[in-house]
Amino acid sequence: MRMIGLMSGTSLDGVDAVMADFDARGHPRPCGHVHSPYSAELATALRNINADSPLDHLLALDARLAGVYAAAVESLLHATGSTRREVSAIALHGQTLWHAPLSDPPVTCQAGDPSRLAEATGLPVVADFRQRDLAAGGVGAPLAPVFHAALLGGEQRRCVVNVGGVANLSVLAAGGRAEAGFDTGPGNALMDAGARRYLDSAFDRDGAWAASGQVDSAFLARLLADPYFQRPPPKSLDVSTFDPRWLDAHAGQPAQPVDRQATLLALTAETIAAAVERWGGGPRDVVITGGGAANTALCRALDHRLGGERPLRTSDELGIPALQVEALGFAWLGRATLLGEPVDLTAITGARRPTVLGGIYPA
Ligand SMILES: Nc1ncnc2c1ncn2[C@@H]1O[C@H](COP(=O)(O)OP(=O)(O)OP(=O)(O)O)[C@@H](O)[C@H]1O
Numbered sequence: 040m041r042m043i044g045l046m047s048g049t050s051l052d053g054v055d056a057v058m059a060d061f062d063a064r065g066h067p068r069p070c071g072h073v074h075s076p077y078s079a080e081l082a083t084a085l086r087n088i089n090a091d092s093p094l095d096h097l098l099a100l101d102a103r104l105a106g107v108y109a110a111a112v113e114s115l116l117h118a119t120g121s122t123r124r125e126v127s128a129i130a131l132h133g134q135t136l137w138h139a140p141l142s143d144p145p146v147t148c149q150a151g152d153p154s155r156l157a158e159a160t161g162l163p164v165v166a167d168f169r170q171r172d173l174a175a176g177g178v179g180a181p182l183a184p185v186f187h188a189a190l191l192g193g194e195q196r197r198c199v200v201n202v203g204g205v206a207n208l209s210v211l212a213a214g215g216r217a218e219a220g221f222d223t224g225p226g227n228a229l230m231d232a233g234a235r236r237y238l239d240s241a242f243d244r245d246g247a248w249a250a251s252g253q254v255d256s257a258f259l260a261r262l263l264a265d266p267y268f269q270r271p272p273p274k275s276l277d278v279s280t281f282d283p284r285w286l287d288a289h290a291g292q293p294a295q296p297v298d299r300q301a302t303l304l305a306l307t308a309e310t311i312a313a314a315v316e317r318w319g320g321g322p323r324d325v326v327i328t329g330g331g332a333a334n335t336a337l338c339r340a341l342d343h344r345l346g347g348e349r350p351l352r353t354s355d356e357l358g359i360p361a362l363q364v365e366a367l368g369f370a371w372l373g374r375a376t377l378l379g380e381p382v383d384l385t386a387i388t389g390a391r392r393p394t395v396l397g398g399i400y401p402a
Pocket residue numbers: 046047048049050051052201202203204205206226227228231241242243244245246328329330331333334335362365
């Protein structure tokens with residue numbers, strides 16, 4: 040079976056589209072990747088969504104994103120020389136506009152109308168993966184632990200950390216089963232906001248700017264006092280939880296922007312390392328995926344902070360490029376949906392029972 044996985048995450052950098060071939064045992068092999076960046080205007084429109092955004096504006100973005108996804112699929116088909124007939128379906132994460140698993144009722148929304156995507160591409164689309172988990176009593180995220188187990192699980196106990204806009208951890212038991220997983224806190228989003236503001240750049244390449252500043256330990260301690268970091272799993276975040284307003288609500292910010300950036304990098308490294316230590320369950324190796332794996336200063340800080348005998352590795356070293364893991368993972372989830380296979384997130388999201396995730400929109 041050949042699937043297309045589409046992931047557009049909380050960094051709002053664009054869409055990762057991955058072609059995945061599954062072997063008879065259901066193991067996916069990535070065989071093509073394109074990244075289609077969002078225009079600056081679209082990224083800003085998405086970033087500015089809030090509780091007061093008008094419904095017609097949200098619906099227009101929903102329709103518009105479907106067009107962006109359709110264009111990414113066309114680019115991927117072209118880049119891989121594949122025809123539509125070879126592809127079973129597209130698995131679409133969509134763009135999270137809202138995620139409030141603790142509100143009453145719990146809600147989550149991923150935009151990018153799957154009906155329009157099916158119509159535009161002529162391919163079936165599997166989408167809305169998080170809704171069923173919420174309906175079954177789960178917190179709707181992270182879903183990654185189950186596909187991290189399938190893609191990156193091994194003989195040894197292992198923690199996999201994805202550093203996107205938000206960071207999330209998967210705890211894999213020896214043999215590969217996912218035994219826990221949750222969002223640890225900020226990933227790149229706060230650092231990206233600093234880079235946009237002070238470097239006029241989408242992100243701080245290699246974390247070089249942050250690495251040239253001084254960590255403000257007192258300010259870092261105030262940020263680390265946020266109760267989210269101590270709360271036991273299951274737990275998941277909306278990107279708006281740890282946003283620049285959250286940061287600005289803390290007194291005593293470093294006077295120099297570069298020191299603030301250094302402190303934000305330390306915050307991401309510290310909250311991930313503390314989560315691994317507290318909930319990672321005994322000796323393990325740690326693998327990093329997502330865009331944060333390209334931030335060499337962050338990897339250095341995390342490796343140093345973990346201080347383990349085994350050095351931090353990127354998923355590239357296990358054969359799956361860090362920027363492709365999530366899109367490949369959604370291809371894996373989409374295949375399970377097509378086959379009617381329930382996914383067991385009970386130990387991760389707190390769902391009451393395994394469910395078949397997502398909806399199928401026929402071609
Ligand atoms: N060379 C690099 N140096 C530093 N940071 C980088 C580099 N390349 C990518 N990044 C970071 O990775 C981010 C994109 O990561 P990724 O695509 O994993 O995020 P995402 O999928 O949007 O997020 P999420 O996992 O939260 O849904 C960029 O916004 C940037 O912060």
